[in-house]
Amino acid sequence: MLQVYNTLSRTKEPFHPVQEGKVGIYLCGPTVYKPSHIGHMVGPVIFDTVSKYLTYLGYDVTFVVNITDVDDKLIAESNRRGIPMSAVAEEMTADYFANLKTMGVNSIKFFPRATEHIDGIIRFTQDLIDKGYAYASKGDVYFNVAKFDGYGKLSNRTLEQMSGEGGGTADRKESDFDFALWKSAKPGEPSWESPWGPGRPGWHIECSVMSCALLGETFDIHGGGLDLQFPHHENEIAQSEARHGKPMAKYWMHNGLMQASNEVGKVGGRKTRAAESGAKEGDLASQEAGKISKSKGASAFRDLVARIPAETIRFFLLSSHYRRPIDYSEERLAEVGKGLESFYRLFKRFKLVTGQSFYTLAAPKTRAEGDARWGAVPAEKKLLTDALACRAKFLDAMDDDFNTAGGMGTLFDMTRLLNRAIEEKKLETGGTDADKAELTEAMTVLKELAQILGVFREEQAEPAAADDGLTDALMKILIELRLAAKKRKDFETADKIRDDLKAVGITLEDRPGETTWSRS
């Protein structure tokens, strides 16, 4: 039984969707004003995996990620570059989509844009005014937080606790805590006509409007980074629940943020506040680690994937529990990459043994399908039985609040099982058809689980492998020459060939029956 940690209750709860058999997921997406950095991929990869697992469990999943394409930062970027806001948004949205694609995030069904929902935003805002939850003020419209009873229930705070914060009430707001639903346009800013004059939506309203439009007034899972819990999600709840009189989302899931251990913390409110509250003197605030963010100039994601395989990054993101913060470092990525190598080598070995590609194995797509296929396995099929024990452990981990890290451990266990079986049954130099068939079945179990995590989808391209086949031909000649040298016990020559190739980044492996090579 799937358990999901709900920020609202601060406990794990059994998962029961609002509507039998269907699941709606809404994830707060990016403001598209600059190229994505790796931090922007955390949420999408996690919730893509959540979506894939729910689909595997048999649910009909609708996964929505919004694109915020109107906002103060977008306007600033548009002015800085001297191009229309829509051009900035278009360019950065394309960058975002390309990044999602390389990361294998492919379960998102809708990407609503704020500017496509202006009418809905205006209607929603008007409804809140009509119901007495919002007021217009000099062309702006604000949500009156004091009118909404449950304000603070998600982030566990009360208005009293928050008093004292804020830099003085803006003259248009009745209270510091009120937030904008609609902002009037200054001259030259992009704007839309509204009952309150020309303007644009506030930050929070689009999510309330678009989630409702695509998923309904109450949907199943609302996700986002921990940093959005307050005020963004709190305000979404206030808007939606004030208008609809029912819960906005059943489960609120928040992922931990990516930290950059060597980033310099920004100078700002936090430091000032720390000083005010009598915290330690000195420069700690500016030295300590902090989350990766655009304001700290984290490098563009597309530059990162140019150096590091996307699959390594995905594996890395899923290698710790989603609610924990994750420290970014290239060293860690390199370690994860080394771990992944053992899978890739196993897949190559499997192909040598059976002639089949792991990547094209037809594995069960749902748990029910898998349960049916693996239901009655005779005990003498030791390998397959052991693989299925790993499958059970994997699914238990995923059922426990999407514990991808725990699940990944069982994938490594499986590589050991499979390699051991290949050796014990001497499949590289012979073996029975029955043993090979069982090996294929066990590999299919691995494929079934890998699909859930969205890894090992397709063969990794060899770096710089796009030549005309000349390298293959040359390698064949070198390997033959070396084999001839080995046959006449001229190991000096054989070793020189191997060592020299190593020096140019090619590793030879003498396997039973043949010598393989790979780029390192």
Add this chain to the structure above:
RNA sequence: GGCGUCGUAGCCAAAUGGCUAAGGCAGUGGAUUGCAAAUCCACGAUUUACCGGUUCGAAUCCGGUCGACGCCUCCA
């Protein structure tokens, strides 16, 4: 100041009341190999920051101490 998270082997990390505290990286020994590489086998925390408590039993619950961090302001 308010709210909250975290502290598990050299590093990363799972396990949140009960069998030998997963797994990865690094390391050591062995099998294999002409030698390697890869793979397999074996080895690493008498113990989960520290102190105290609850319990038949705690990494896991409670209290305290120390330490790291997040949010309260634009953020995924």
